[in-house]
Amino acid sequence: MSAIWWASLRRELTLIWRAPADMVQPLFFFVVVVSLFPLGLSPKPELLALVAPGAVWVAALLAVMLSLDGLFRRDQESGALDQMLTAPVVTVVPVSAKLLAHWLLTGLPLALIAPLLGYMMQLPVAVLDTLMVSVLLGTPTLTVVGAIGAALTVGLNRGGILLAVLVLPLYIPVLVFGAGVVRTAQDGLPTDGLLAVLGAILALALSLGPVAVALGLRISAGD
Amino acid sequence: MLFRDLDFSAHDGQIWQITGANGAGKTTLLRILVGLHGFYEGEVRWDGPLAPSLLYLGHQPGVREELTARENLRYSQALAGQSGDVDAALDALGLYGFEDVPAGRLSAGQKRRIALARLWLGDKRVWVLDEPFTAIDQDGVARLDARLREAAAAGTLVLYTSHHRVGEDVHRLHLSGAGAEVLA
Numbered sequence: 303m304s305a306i307w308w309a310s311l312r313r314e315l316t317l318i319w320r321a322p323a324d325m326v327q328p329l330f331f332f333v334v335v336v337s338l339f340p341l342g343l344s345p346k347p348e349l350l351a352l353v354a355p356g357a358v359w360v361a362a363l364l365a366v367m368l369s370l371d372g373l374f375r376r377d378q379e380s381g382a383l384d385q386m387l388t389a390p391v392v393t394v395v396p397v398s399a400k401l402l403a404h405w406l407l408t409g410l411p412l413a414l415i416a417p418l419l420g421y422m423m424q425l426p427v428a429v430l431d432t433l434m435v436s437v438l439l440g441t442p443t444l445t446v447v448g449a450i451g452a453a454l455t456v457g458l459n460r461g462g463i464l465l466a467v468l469v470l471p472l473y474i475p476v477l478v479f480g481a482g483v484v485r486t487a488q489d490g491l492p493t494d495g496l497l498a499v500l501g502a503i504l505a506l507a508l509s510l511g512p513v514a515v516a517l518g519l520r521i522s523a524g525d
Numbered sequence: 526m527l528f529r530d531l532d533f534s535a536h537d538g539q540i541w542q543i544t545g546a547n548g549a550g551k552t553t554l555l556r557i558l559v560g561l562h563g564f565y566e567g568e569v570r571w572d573g574p575l576a577p578s579l580l581y582l583g584h585q586p587g588v589r590e591e592l593t594a595r596e597n598l599r600y601s602q603a604l605a606g607q608s609g610d611v612d613a614a615l616d617a618l619g620l621y622g623f624e625d626v627p628a629g630r631l632s633a634g635q636k637r638r639i640a641l642a643r644l645w646l647g648d649k650r651v652w653v654l655d656e657p658f659t660a661i662d663q664d665g666v667a668r669l670d671a672r673l674r675e676a677a678a679a680g681t682l683v684l685y686t687s688h689h690r691v692g693e694d695v696h697r698l699h700l701s702g703a704g705a706e707v708l709a
Contacts, residue, residue, distance in 0.1 A: 309603035313592070320591035320627075381585025381640075388559050389604040390576040396604065524563040 303391060310396040314403030324372065325407045328365040332412055335361040336419040347424040354423035355433070355484035361419075362412050362437055362480075363444060363473050369408050370448040371465055373400070374456040374519065383456075387523055393516035401449055401512060409441030425488070432487040432497075439500040440480040446511035447472045453518030475503060527553055531567070531705040533698060537650070540673060540683045540691055545700030551686040552584050554700065555655050558684065571651075580605065580649035582657060586640035590629030594620055594639045597628055601643050609646035617645045618668065633660045641665075644672055652676065654685040 318325050339357045340350055377383040386396045416437045417430040425433065451469040455461030483496040527550030535541050545551050556562035558569055559581045588597050598611050615624055618638040628636055637660045644652065652673075658666055666689065673683050673691050685691075697708040 306603050306606075309600060313596070313600045316596065317589060317591050376589065379585065380589055381583045381587035382589055384561060384581065384583040384585075385587045385601060385604060387561060388576070388579055388581040390579075390606055391604070523561050 303395060306389075306391050307395050307399050310399035311403055314400045315407070318403060318407045324369065325411070328369040328408045329411050329415065331368060332361050332365040333415065333419065335364070336423065339423065350424040351426070351488070354420060354425045355481040355488070357423060358416060358419055358433065359437075359440075359477055359481040359484070362416065362441065363477055365412060366409060366441055366444040367448055367466060367469060367473070369404070370445070370452045370469075371462050373404060373449055373452040378456045378522070383519065384523065387520060393519060394512045397449075397515050397519070398512045401446055401515070404449075405442050405445045409445050410438075412441055413437040420484075425484070429484060429487045432493055433484050435497060436480045436483040436500060439497065439504055440476045443476050443500075443504045443507040444473060446507040446515070447476075450511060450514045450518055453515045453522060455522075456519065457522040476500070479503070528700050528702075528705045531698075531700075533696075533707050535682055535684065535696070537680045537682055538677050539696055540677045540694075541685070541696045541698060542690060543684065543686045543698045543700065544688065545686075549700040549702070551700060552655055555581075555653050555684065555686060556583075559653050575651065577606070578650040580607075580643060580652045582640055582643065582652075582654045584655045586637050588628045588636045588639045591627060593625045593627055594631070594635075595624040597639050598642050598646075601640075602646055605643065605646075605649070607643065607646040607648045609648070611642075611646070614642040614645035615639070618642050619664070634662060634665065637661055638665060641669060644669075644676070650681050652681055652683045652685070654683070656686055658687045658689045 336358055339353065343349060343353065374383060377386070387393055389396070413434055417434045420430050420433045421427070448465070448469050451465045452461075454468065455465045458464060479496055479500050483493050483500065486496055487493050531554075533541075543551050543554060553562055557565050559579060560575065587601065592600070594615055595611060598615060602609070602611060612624060615621065618641060620635065620638055620642070623631060623635065628639060631639075637657075641657060641661070657669060661669065670689070670691050673685070677683055699706050699708055
């Protein structure tokens with residue numbers, strides 16, 4: 303079973319690596335959207351620092367969501383998805399490898415670049431590490447929860463909008479606590495509790511999410 | 526409704542050809558048999574768990590264009606738990622020299638051959654093949670035909686949809702709107 307998991311992870315990483323546009327696009331979107339705020343709002347440092355946590359988090363959330371639409375599409379179109387579903391392993395094995403690969407090459411880069419964007423948005427330097435940790439804890443949840451929507455809409459021609467409708471309400475807790483942590487840190491208050499809540503949401507998503515994704519794929523294949 | 530009154534039992538070492546007009550439900554029947562399609566009335570019973578012995582080749586070959594022929598087959602092999610030699614299997618289908626070429630640069634027939642190479646990896650006793658003969662040339666048809674007969678002789682159950690008939694003693698199942706009939 304673990305051999306299949308490693309083979310799957312290797313395949314998924316290779317697939318993303320060979321089509322780097324899928325990897326660069328969310329990162330590019332994240333950087334561009336955040337850079338538009340000073341232009342559209344006002345370059346005043348106090349104002350930017352006020353909206354920075356929300357702006358960075360909303361941009362990260364949308365970047366992850368946009369990257370998920372195609373998560374299973376090409377596997378479905380090529381027939382590779384049917385192979386996964388008829389394989390003698392539980393579908394969670396290839397699915398979890400896919401989710402990890404996707405997060406490593408999209409969510410993780412977002413977390414790594416977030417402090418830079420926070421600095422650009424005039425966040426105090428002392429808060430930047432909290433911003434990075436919050437995005438680091440939040441993006442895997444966004445990936446897993448979004449993948450449930452992607453699995454359910456994979457058979458539909460224009461699933462993008464439906465995906466957003468399904469997934470965005472579930473993203474709200476992550477957004478509230480993610481941006482909340484950064485704001486709390488800005489106010490100089492302890493952030494451990496809020497980070498723990500983000501961690502708890504992540505634990506819940508990681509334990510139940512892959513199973514839900516596998517079931518969603520099975521439902522999509524069956525009609 | 527696609528078909529009704531369908532009743533047949535298939536055994537080790539048999540080859541079943543499923544025929545029918547376009548849209549008669551051949552692909553749907555195969556998807557029901559392998560458990561991918563859940564909306565039907567009736568019963569499908571296998572002797573023991575199907576997954577470990579199943580080799581299912583869908584309408585789409587399941588080959589990703591970004592990966593090379595060898596990478597595609599290695600992954601299929603790992604996923605299905607087959608043990609054979611990947612390079613020998615590709616060689617058996619005339620893909621020698623194309624192992625490291627991304628599948629996107631190969632022709633439709635060659636992509637189908639990558640998928641078909643799984644039949645040369647062994648370890649599976651139930652083959653469910655959806656249109657395995659499409660897109661491949663005469664030489665490929667001959668190799669596949671021989672391979673199906675060889676496998677059936679060794680005790681494999683082969684179910685496939687196609688208008689190509691493998692040998693004379695093939696069992697045939699014809700699907701039509703009126704009902705399904707088993708022709709000897």
